[in-house]
Amino acid sequence: MVSKEGELLVKILMFLSILGSTQGRRDAVEVRHRRLREASSFSSTPAAEYDYIIVGGGTAGCPLAATLSQNYSVLLLERGGSPYGNGNITRMQNFHIGLADTSPASPSQSFISTDGVINTRARVLGGGTCINAGFYSRASPSFVKAAGWDEELVNESYPWVERRIVYWPDVAPWQAALRDGLVEAGFSPFNGYTYDHIYGTKIGGTIFDKDGFRHTAADLLAAGNPENLRVLLHATVQKIVFDTKGRRPKAAGVRFKDENGKLHRALLKNARHSEVILSSGAIGSPQLLLLSGIGHKKHLKKLDVRLVLHNPHVGKGMSDNPLNSIFMPTRKPVRQSLIQTVGITKKGVFIEASSGFGQSSDSIRCHHGIMSAEIGQLSTIPPKQRSLEAAKRYARDKQNLPREAFQGGFILEKIDGPLSRGRLRLNDTDVDNNPSVTFNYFSHPYDLKRCVYGIRSIEEIVRTKRFARLTVDDAYTMRMLLNMSVQANVNLIPKHTNDTASVEQFCRDSVTTIWHYHGGCHVGKVVDGEYRVLGVSRLRVVDGSTFDRSPGTNPQATVMMMGRYMGAKILRKRLGRAAGA
Incomplete structure (x- = not known):
């Protein structure tokens, strides 16, 4: 359970990011989608019944809603607001x-x-597509096969997304250096620009266009039928409503509150095929199942949640891809870049990069990289020591450092398919509060072994001739910058990479996230192969909580594809194979 001190630590760390900085200019014209309404506009008249109620207008929920609305009435409930007109979402330079x-x-x-x-x-x-680094890369063929998906429909669903919101990046110098450094270090072949998951080095797609403008899953709603699709913002679903009179519990609708705190009830049509579909993500979907009475009966009883179905697997098997980052000082400022290049190794490690945050502004000390303390971590302080006192000390010391301490870029290594697993449990029955989540990073020895391999791989890359052109060649200056970087609390390669124990400790101490957590509603334990919740009727889960591992080098492509795929599959089952085309 997260303490109040822990929550306060989050606020302090996040505040450090915007301290002394100014918000980027907002778009000149705010885009207003005519289907978007505030939750308070909802009317629970007898006519307000739906074929499908989708909880969560995120990465999977938006393409799912757009697809189902082609033939049936859909209510999409999103707890957040609109991404349109918010420059902190739409402009790449405001990512942090x-x-x-x-x-x-x-x-x-x-x-x-x-x-x-x-x-x-x-x-x-738009969910995670509104706050992520934008990288777009498909899942591997083996992931598709293991998921039991129809390959033909998968290969139709990816392009449906790509035609609407995906672009090829203008490769930044830091990303080009990583590309060449990877190949020079032996991470070959270079596969060029491709969405496909291929061993070697490649340039992936991006949801940022050439002007640095973000396109999100929310844009996919434009492909829906406006006569059938209703989207409510600031609609926070409290629980799923069940009809428990029959042989097995049956989802009948949902209860949600609007932006003013008023409660509403949205109901499904009284039809066999009507469904509530959870697309609330790897945190939200298991949390909602538990709050609705589906989970371990002892856990629910302690919180006085009325039991609908005993299932001890809800919230189990949570996993997050651990990430460790290395900061490399450079002779000159480098252009800002998010993820564009990736090295896909056969050891289950991905190598990526970012660069140049805040280097052109006076607030350089406040945001210099995607894994910096301001947006998530006191990066070189071990997790259990990331305290309020450490945050205050970090904020104080950082302001006295020169700009040169933040001049450079990051190289990241991420573990693919970690074997370390954790769990999610409710802290209380307030859906607005975060549940308690444990990922147990590096609890499995093979994950730690792969991290060591990843760190040593980064060392090989930064020692290539290609990186020598960017980094400082004067020994004294390099030593000075490295010392300042240590003071700035930025990760550096361990001093003794030939010492496995030293690198293992570095992995544990510097672990961060790249926001690719998954699990909690696994297939075969919480849902079946069609993502229907086991033991109840008219309820599915369609999002990353059903994944046993995060697909590809970044999950957003596959999660959006999954929303389109499942929408088309549901339509085909109801209407015939041509549906959802």
Whole structure:
């Protein structure tokens, strides 16, 4: 359970990111989607019954709603607001601000896992696509096969997304250096620009266009039928409403509150195929199942939640891809970049990069990289020591450092498919509060072994001739910058990478997240192969909580595809194979 001190730590760390900085200019014209309404506009008349009620207008929920609305009435309930007109969401240079904002209207909600790692969950129409680094890369063929998906429909669903919101990036110098450094270090072949998951080095897609403008899953709603699709903002679902009179519990609708705190009830049509579909993400979906009475009966009894179905697997098997980052000082400022290049290794480690945050502004000390303390971590302080006192000391010391301490870029290594698992439990029955989440980073020895491999791989890359052109060649200057970087609390390569124990400790002490957590509603334990919740009727879960591992190098492509895929599959089952085309 996260303490009040822990929650305060989140606020302090996030505030550091925007301290002394100014919000980027907002778009000149605010886009207003004519289907978007505030939750208070909802009317619970007898006519307000729906074929599908989708809880969560995020990465999966938006394409799912757009697809189902082609033929049936859909109510999409999103607890957050609109992404349109918010420059902290739409402009790439404001990426760090969108993550750091802790206001009630923020598109992100911070939480601290019991491991001590600060993380973020989306709270906005478009979900994680509104606050992520934008990288777009498909899942591997083996992931698709293991999921039991129809490959033909998968290969139709990815392009449906890509035609609407995906672009090829203008490769930044830091990303080009990583590309060349990876190949020079032996992470070959270079596969060029591709969405596909291929061993070697590649340039992936992005949801940022050439002007640095973000396109999100919310844009996919434009593909829906406006006559059938209703989208409510600031609609926070409290629980699923069940009809328990029959042989097995049957979802009948949901209860939600609007932006004013008023409660409403939205109901399904009295039809066999009508469904409530949870698309609230790996935190929100298991949390809602538990709050609705589906979970371990002893846990629910302690919180006085009325039991609907005993299922001890809800919230179990949570996992997060651990990430460790290395900061490399450079001779000159480098252009800002998010993830564009990736090295996909056969050891289950991905190598990526970011660079140049805040280097052109007076607030350089406040936001210099995606894994910096301001948007999630006191990066070189072990998780259990990330305290309020450490945050205050960090804020004080950082302001006295020269700009050069923040001049450079990050190289990141991420563990693919971690074997370390944790769990999610309710702290209380307030859906607005974060549940207690444990990921147990590096509890499995193989994850730690792969981290060591990843750190040593980064060392090989930064020692290539390609990186020598960017980094400082004067020994004295380099030593000075490295010392300042240590003071700035930025990760550096361990001094003795040939000492496995030293690197293992570095992995544990510097672990952060890249927001690719998943699990909690696993197939075969909480849902079946069609993502229907086991033991009840008319209820599904369609999002990353059903995944046993995070797909590809970034899950957003596959989660959006999944929303489209499941929408088309449901339509085909009801209407015939041509449906959902």
